[in-house]
Amino acid sequence: MGCGASKVKPLLDDYGDGLRITVKRATNVPGSGSDVYCTVGVCDAKGKAIDLNGDGKPDTKTLKTPVIANSSNPEWETTLVLPGTGPAGQWLEALEKQKAFVRFRLFDKDLISRDDFVGEAVVSLEALRRHPGQPRSLLMQTSKGDPVLATQLKPWKPCELDVLLQQDEPPPKDAAAEAGKEPKHIFMMSRGTRGDVQPFAALAIGMCNLYGWRVTVCTELVWRPFVEGLRKSIKSGSLHYLPCGGDTNFLTSGWLAEQFMNAKTEFAQTLMMAASESSFFPSCPVFVHQIQKLQAAGLGPDLIINAFTLQGAALIASEVCKVPVAGFCLQPTCIPSTDPGWVNIIPIKSHGLSMLDQLEEQVATTQQNLAWAKDLMERSTLLPGIGLKQLRESFGLKHASTWELVFGLELPMVIPMMPGTFAMPCDWPESMKCTDFIFKRDPAQSKQAAPPSLGEPLDGFIAAARAAGRKLVVMSFSSMPVPRTKMLVCATKMVSECKVPIALSYVGKKQADTLPAELAKQAAACVDDGRLLELERADFGVLFRQMDAFVVHGGLGTTVEALRLKKPTTVTGLLLMDQRFWGGVCEKLQIGTPPVHIDEFPKSCVNFVDRAFEEGSAFARNAANLDFGPETEDGVEINCSAFKQILESGIAPVRSDVKMSERASAMAKGDKGQMSRIERLSGASPASGIRLPPL
Numbered sequence: 093m094g095c096g097a098s099k100v101k102p103l104l105d106d107y108g109d110g111l112r113i114t115v116k117r118a119t120n121v122p123g124s125g126s127d128v129y130c131t132v133g134v135c136d137a138k139g140k141a142i143d144l145n146g147d148g149k150p151d152t153k154t155l156k157t158p159v160i161a162n163s164s165n166p167e168w169e170t171t172l173v174l175p176g177t178g179p180a181g182q183w184l185e186a187l188e189k190q191k192a193f194v195r196f197r198l199f200d201k202d203l204i205s206r207d208d209f210v211g212e213a214v215v216s217l218e219a220l221r222r223h224p225g226q227p228r229s230l231l232m233q234t235s236k237g238d239p240v241l242a243t244q245l246k247p248w249k250p251c252e253l254d255v256l257l258q259q260d261e262p263p264p265k266d267a268a269a270e271a272g273k274e275p276k277h278i279f280m281m282s283r284g285t286r287g288d289v290q291p292f293a294a295l296a297i298g299m300c301n302l303y304g305w306r307v308t309v310c311t312e313l314v315w316r317p318f319v320e321g322l323r324k325s326i327k328s329g330s331l332h333y334l335p336c337g338g339d340t341n342f343l344t345s346g347w348l349a350e351q352f353m354n355a356k357t358e359f360a361q362t363l364m365m366a367a368s369e370s371s372f373f374p375s376c377p378v379f380v381h382q383i384q385k386l387q388a389a390g391l392g393p394d395l396i397i398n399a400f401t402l403q404g405a406a407l408i409a410s411e412v413c414k415v416p417v418a419g420f421c422l423q424p425t426c427i428p429s430t431d432p433g434w435v436n437i438i439p440i441k442s443h444g445l446s447m448l449d450q451l452e453e454q455v456a457t458t459q460q461n462l463a464w465a466k467d468l469m470e471r472s473t474l475l476p477g478i479g480l481k482q483l484r485e486s487f488g489l490k491h492a493s494t495w496e497l498v499f500g501l502e503l504p505m506v507i508p509m510m511p512g513t514f515a516m517p518c519d520w521p522e523s524m525k526c527t528d529f530i531f532k533r534d535p536a537q538s539k540q541a542a543p544p545s546l547g548e549p550l551d552g553f554i555a556a557a558r559a560a561g562r563k564l565v566v567m568s569f570s571s572m573p574v575p576r577t578k579m580l581v582c583a584t585k586m587v588s589e590c591k592v593p594i595a596l597s598y599v600g601k602k603q604a605d606t607l608p609a610e611l612a613k614q615a616a617a618c619v620d621d622g623r624l625l626e627l628e629r630a631d632f633g634v635l636f637r638q639m640d641a642f643v644v645h646g647g648l649g650t651t652v653e654a655l656r657l658k659k660p661t662t663v664t665g666l667l668l669m670d671q672r673f674w675g676g677v678c679e680k681l682q683i684g685t686p687p688v689h690i691d692e693f694p695k696s697c698v699n700f701v702d703r704a705f706e707e708g709s710a711f712a713r714n715a716a717n718l719d720f721g722p723e724t725e726d727g728v729e730i731n732c733s734a735f736k737q738i739l740e741s742g743i744a745p746v747r748s749d750v751k752m753s754e755r756a757s758a759m760a761k762g763d764k765g766q767m768s769r770i771e772r773l774s775g776a777s778p779a780s781g782i783r784l785p786p787l
Contacts, residue, residue, distance in 0.1 A: 111174040111194075111217075114256040115157050116227055117167040118198060120242035120249040121210060125162040127201035128210070130253065131155065132172050135193050135214075142192055159201045164242065171258070192217040196253055198232060198240075211240035213253055219316075220257040227254045229385075231378065233313070237339025238374045241478075247412070247487040248377040250337065274306035274329050276739065279386070279393035279415070281379055281402045282311045283372050284340050285571050287647050288399060289315050291422060291508060293322055294532035295397070295735075298728035300329030303736065308393065310334040310382055314341065334382045336375040343371055368401045368426075368669070369494075373478040376405035380487070383413045395739055400426050404480050404494040410746040412487050417746060418738050419498075419505040420731075422648055423670040427505070427524070428495050429517035492748045501750060504738045508731055509648075510721060513677070527734050529652045529720070530727040533633055546634055550597065553625045554638055557595035560622065563705050566635060567643040568599045568650060569665045569690075576603040578690050580615045582643075582664075582697045587623040588614075589698045592705040597625045599635070637723070641704045643697070646671025646687065651678070655720040660704035660711040663687040664697075683715040 115130050133154040136142050153174065160166030194217060198210035211232030220228065232240040232251040240251040278299055282292045289311055296307040296319075306329055309319045319333040379402075386392055396417040398406035403419060410417035421427065425434075481491045498505070502521040508530040516524070545551055557564055567583060579598060587596050607615070618624035632653055636642070642654035645665035651674040654661040662684030663675030675687025685700045704711045721727075 112171055112258040113174075113194065113220075114171045114258060115168045115196070116254040116256060117165065117169075118232075118251065118253045119165050120245065120251045121164045121166065121198065121200075122240060122242050122244065122251065123164065123200065124244055125164060126210070127159050127161045128163060128166045129159045129199055129201060130157045130168065131197045131199070132174070133195050133197075134174055134217075135195055137191055137193060139195075139214075164244075194220060196230060196255065198251070198253065209235070211251055214313075220255075223257070225256070225258070227256050229254050231313075231335045231337055233337055233339075237312075237337070237342045239337025239378045241374065241377055243486075247380070248483075250378045250381050274304055276303065276395070277306040277308070277386075277391060277393040278735070279383060279396050280307065280309045280311075280420075281336070281396060281398040281406055281409070282309065283336065283338055283375060283399065283401060284312075286315070286318070287570060287649060288340075288401075288422075289318065290532055290649065291530050292397075292399070292420065293319065294530050294726065294728055295420065295731055296331055297322055297325050297532070298732040299735070300326045300331055302729065302732050304328040306330050306332070306391070308332040308334055308382075308386070310336045310379060312336065312338050312340060314339065336378045336382070338372060338375050369404055370480070372401055372405065373480065373483060375402075376408055376478075376483050377486070379405055379409045380412050383409055383415060387413065395735065395743075397735065403498065404483075407492075407494060407497055407746050407748075408483060408487055408489065411489060411748060414745045416739075416743040417503065418735060418743070419503065421505050421507050423673075424507050424509070424514065424516075425670065425673055427520065429519050431517040431519060433515070434517045489748055497746065497748060501746060503746070504743065506731060506734045506738075508727060514673075525734065528725070528727040528730045529648070530731050531633070531649065531653070533724075533726045544634055546630060549625060550627065550630060550635065553595065553597060553622065556622045560593070560595075562593045562595040562623070563640045564638060565594050565596045565641045565643065565701065566599065566639045567596060568632075569601075569645040570647055570650060571601055572645050572666050572668075573601075573603060574645075574665055574690050575605045577605050577607055577611065579603075580607065580611055582690070582693050583624055584611070584614050584618055585694055586697050586701050587618050590701040590705075592701070593623075594701060594705075595623050595625075597627065597630075597635070599627050599630045599632075602626060602628060641701065643700070646674040648674065652720055653723075655681075655683075655715075655718055656723045658715045658718050660684055660700070660709070660715050662700045664693040665690050681714060681718065683711050683718070 111134065113132055115132065118128060118130065121128055131154045134142060155172040155174065157168045157170045157172070160168065193214050195212060195214045197212040200208040200210055202208055211234055213230035213232050215228075215230060229252045232253055234240055242249045242251060278296075280292050280296060282289050289309075292309060292311075296309055299305045299307050309331070311319065311333075313335045316333050316335070319331070323331050383393060383396070392413075393415055396406055396410055396415050397420050398417060400419065400421040400423050406417045406419070409415070480494070484491055497503070499521060502523045505524040507524065507526045508528065509526050510528050511526045513526065516526070546554075554564060565586065567579070569579070579600075583596050583598055587594055615624060619626075632650060636653050636657055639657070639659065641659055642650075642657075642661040644650045644654055644661065644663055646663040646667060648670060651661070651663065655678075660683050661678050663671065663678050664687065665671065667675060667687060667689055672687060678684045679686045685696045685703070688696060700711075703709060
């Protein structure tokens with residue numbers, strides 16, 4: 093994150109009023125003895141310079157500490173002052189209203205060439221002001237968002253910078269910091285998009301309010317405001333945030349990532365699933381470090397709860413820190429099985445050539461090929477820069493297969509899906525259990541019989557459509573980078589060519605691609621006559637209740653929201669990983685057309701709408717008979733209860749030296765003959781694909 097043009101100045105001591113920051117020390121700087129200094133500047137959330145002095149001019153001043161030579165743990169204890177005008181308290185308040193951020197950057201001095209960039213930390217002024225007089229440790233990150241790691245150490249350690257904000261005025265109260273000793277402490281590990289983090293948010297709120305527990309959510313820095321904003325929903329216990337490093341948005345914005353996300357083949361999908369965990373390996377030392385710091389402060393967690401993309405990291409954290417671990421898996425197809433009916437990717441018709449589609453379905457979707465691809469990714473250092481083998485060796489652990497440990501130790505795995513959503517493979521241990529779908533809901537809204545207001549322009553758009561006798565359709569791809577051009581081709585086609593008049597609202601990020609002139613003109617005409625509306629965001633819990641049909645990207649949350657409302661639903665978009673699973677569910681339920689990539693959706697979008705609203709519609713009839721739970725049920729209590737039972741069972745931390753069971757050994761080796769023998773003895777039966785609730 094940049095702060096505009098950089099002008100490095102020496103230490104300034106006599107500014108009077110201003111932002112006074114003491115740079116205390118850095119720890120675990122990479123390399124064997126660097127000549128380190130730190131710069132400090134102020135910027136906005138996008139990295140642009142802001143007005144510090146109230147004169148309307150952006151201030152690009154950057155202050156600098158002295159250089160500490162030949163040190164991996166330099167200590168400065170240097171106070172830097174960024175000048176301000178007026179009383180210090182008022183000036184800080186005004187600066188905070190500008191959403192000011194303070195950027196700290198570490199450099200390694202080079203006498204011959206340009207100084208080497210080590211890493212940076214960007215923190216909001218509001219967050220710094222919550223802890224005046226107390227040193228604050230900031231995780232340093234690379235220009236790509238990954239944590240800066242001192243790999244010369246054993247075990248590897250993240251680089252941190254300790255700073256202190258000095259101010260005379262009392263800071264805003266931090267209720268979470270004042271929380272007392274709670275009966276249990278849960279450490280949640282999550283990375284990814286908002287859709288990946290939000291289920292953990294719902295779970296965290298529930299654990300606080302139901303049991304009065306302390307919950308720490310360790311995730312990417314971009315989600316700090318979201319996590320800390322949840323505190324307004326906390327009535328007991330306390331909720332805390334810690335950074336783990338990493339930037340999923342950056343990972344998915346590169347050219348190679350875009351090629352994979354736009355690829356339709358099952359081969360590409362398998363490779364993406366295989367890389368989904370290895371891409372997050374750099375955060376593993378940070379998770380361990382954060383838990384160890386909590387333990388040193390007497391706040392050691394009682395349980396680690398991890399996302400499926402962090403399973404390997406969670407096992408390391410559990411074994412090193414001696415804390416039990418349980419998974420919270422929103423994508424069960426990532427869990428391996430020797431069952432031939434259990435595939436890692438739900439195939440779709442993407443080639444127009446049935447033979448090629450059949451070949452991919454038979455080869456690319458198998459769990460064996462996923463295991464092979466994961467092993468390649470986890471051992472390689474080319475993609476993430478860190479392999480699982482190196483990670484485990486760094487912590488003094490022998491190399492072990494992630495899922496071999498999970499199955500061998502029969503570690504608990506909570507799958508937040510209603511039992512019966514899919515057929516669980518027969519070789520999964522009993523410790524893997526389905527609960528119910530989980531949502532983060534506003535309790536006040538869920539109790540209302542009539543939908544609350546959505547605000548303008550949505551309320552007016554819906555009212556006008558109803559008055560004109562139009563059916564209401566919503567299309568959403570959430571945060572998926574579907575080009576606006578492709579979305580509008582489908583949207584304008586549906587509102588213009590369907591037999592039944594409809595009004596379509598699109599909710600999602602408006603991508604920056606340039607529209608063809610004719611498409612832009614057509615879309616504008618649809619907007620003008622009230623048939624089309626584009627919005628960046630809306631409350632789906634409220635909006636969906638007023639819709640007649642759904643076109644969704646296949647994420648668990650949005651798809652189940654639609655299924656619970658018992659209306660025709662189809663899935664399209666980029667169709668990545670579990671999005672295909674939910675597309676397959678909608679197809680098997682016969683409530684919509686088969687899932688297709690957004691490139692192919694113009695061929696079937698009108699057909700979906702026509703069949704959804706035709707007289708005696710089979711889509712509508714089948715949807716009306718669905719049972720995915722009541723729309724007001726958030727699933728929080730049953731999921732929290734599942735983890736409470738895990739804690740009460742006396743679960744032990746991971747030990748990789750424990751001998752695995754016969755079932756796990758056969759499963760880990762892919763020994764289908766041995767598994768068949770065990771299944772016959774146990775009376776288990778193989779999975780037969782997606783098992784659906786009664787229609």
